[in-house]
């Protein structure tokens with residue numbers, strides 16, 4: 001049972017989820033807020049001894065001559081700055097005198113039912129099960145700055161969410177130079193740091209680092225969560241596996257600049273912080289102004305990485321993603337990007353649509369190049385009028401034609417951008433983000449619109465909305481193909497320029513909120529040059545995100561493994577494309593491309609009219625397989641059974657239905673090996689006592705046997721071969 005309680009006598013807050021506990025303490029006369037414990041659930045409530053306040057150097061009321069020694073060792077719940085704790089600060093300000101000291105002390109608290117939202121930001125919500133929230137008010141009385149540290153727990157989850165808001169309750173203006181959303185001090189247990197790193201077409205590969213003394217971090221200062229590093233880190237025990245050992249996961253519900261850092265100090269304790277990156281960040285807070293920091297989702301598991309994964313998946317499916325499509329099968333789409341790039345017209349797309357329909361595909365998505373005079377990526381972003389040289393007769397007629405073939409219709413936009421070669425730029429050059437007197441940096445020959453200006457935001461939003469109103473459009477792919485540079489806004493005062501990066505993210509969220517409010521039945525897929533903005537913040541608005549521009553089935557194994565470490569399979573945009581693959585030049589069997597794409601939203605990204613008869617004939621069968629397994633994949637529990645990125649030979653993962661009545665195992669033999677036995681894979685997640693038949697055979701075994709003794713999988717013959725194994729309860 002989840003619960004939050006306050007122990008008056010020992011001045012402790014204890015948050016219990018079903019299997020974890022988190023304990024915060026108020027210490028000494030001044031009311032320092034300390035961190036006592038986070039980990040597996042504990043039975044005792046009073047664990048204040050864990051804060052070591054009775055050891056030297058003792059609390060300031062006893063030993064004020066060594067105040068800094070106390071502050072620099074005390075496991076604090078939210079570290080201050082420049083007053084004695086030399087470890088990473090969670091907050092930094094510049095006050096009216098230009099000084100930067102700040103230290104929050106306990107002021108009061110509330111324990112409330114439910115889970116409040118966070119103004120202007122995506123956040124987890126209570127949903128269909130219950131939630132409870134602890135709000136601890138803190139204050140720096142010298143500055144007159146107040147803060148609230150919020151913690152929420154959920155009846156059906158072991159996740160704990162944290163966020164912070166602060167208020168300038170003084171009469172003076174202050175500048176907020178840094179505000180982390182969380183700070184967690186704990187003893188080191190020889191943890192490794194798990195991170196997801198990448199690049200364009202190579203997103204979210206899992207990597208481990210040993211945690212050494214000093215600071216180690218991952219971050220983005222690119223204005224989005226980025227291809228390169230990801231707003232997620234985990235502390236992983238030395239011997240942790242998929243199903244044993246400790247792991248602490250931290251995931252940031254935000255889509256802009258972030259910092260996630262672990263610091264190991266002189267006493268072998270760790271401080272983890274996560275929040276908006278302080279680089280290029282400075283918020284002016286006048287008297288009475290507030291600032292809301294985004295949410296962090298923490299998950300502790302002592303049953304390995306797999307349990308952490310499933311906790312994140314369920315939390316995001318039940319308490320973050322709002323789309324009506326979350327629980328519905330998504331239409332099998334065909335996207336024309338890799339099929340045609342910019343070289344298409346209505347006839348070519350209708351040919352694709354007709355053949356796609358014959359194959360059982362359900363929706364046509366028209367990607368980049370349908371508007372302005374855009375025949376390559378050098379022009380027209382901002383000019384969102386259909387190009388009638390390409391789409392003859394206009395968009396409405398074209399969509400009607402697609403619908404008449406029996407397909408739904410979806411469309412691509414990049415609403416946040418402006419091409420220097422566009423009518424929009426010629427009319428409003430100041431709408432692009434740029435530093436006065438400096439030529440802004442182009443990327444993909446485009447600039448970023450200054451969405452923090454309401455007139456720019458309205459223009460960009462109305463372009464999308466007007467197109468959607470003009471025809472029967474049921475899906476939008478919202479792309480973002482460059483990262484932010486030249487941070488400066490023509491509309492912000494000079495002492496507010498440091499607000500632009502965060503205001504930009506808030507503005508983009510506001511636009512997406514308007515879109516899903518005005519078009520509640522729209523299926524929205526986010527995208528950013530592949531998967532550069534694949535983060536929990538975006539899932540608040542769209543149930544799926546294009547995972548990567550790399551559609552090669554083998555590269556996708558690593559990308560999807562890293563992505564699925566935290567995000568549900570139902571969120572991963574995954575398509576079958578042609579070979580040789582356009583990003584890596586690899587040839588893989590059509591069947592394997594389909595099997596790998598099944599672990600995502602599933603669709604096609606190819607010119608179906610140019611496929612061999614054999615591949616074309618495979619599509620209806622793949623779509624049948626998609627329909628057969630999609631509910632299981634979308635709603636089930638994911639287990640990682642073997643990893644190609646570790647063994648360099650084969651990959652294997654499984655989805656088990658919630659009632660454990662069936663499971664689907666995907667096995668990919670990436671490299672064939674001569675003269676080898678079958679592979680023994682231990683099958684996790686089944687009901688020990690149920691008997692499972694391997695579909696299509698006479699073999700049936702108990703879950704316990706498959707878990708402990710394993711299943712023998714005959715390696716498919718050849719490189720890049722794959723198979724699906726369906727276990728069904730007898």
Ligand code: DGJ
Nearest residue numbers: 337367368527529530549
């Ligand atoms: C990047 C996306 O990831 C691709 O799928 C495609 O939409 C292009 N942008 C279009 O410019």
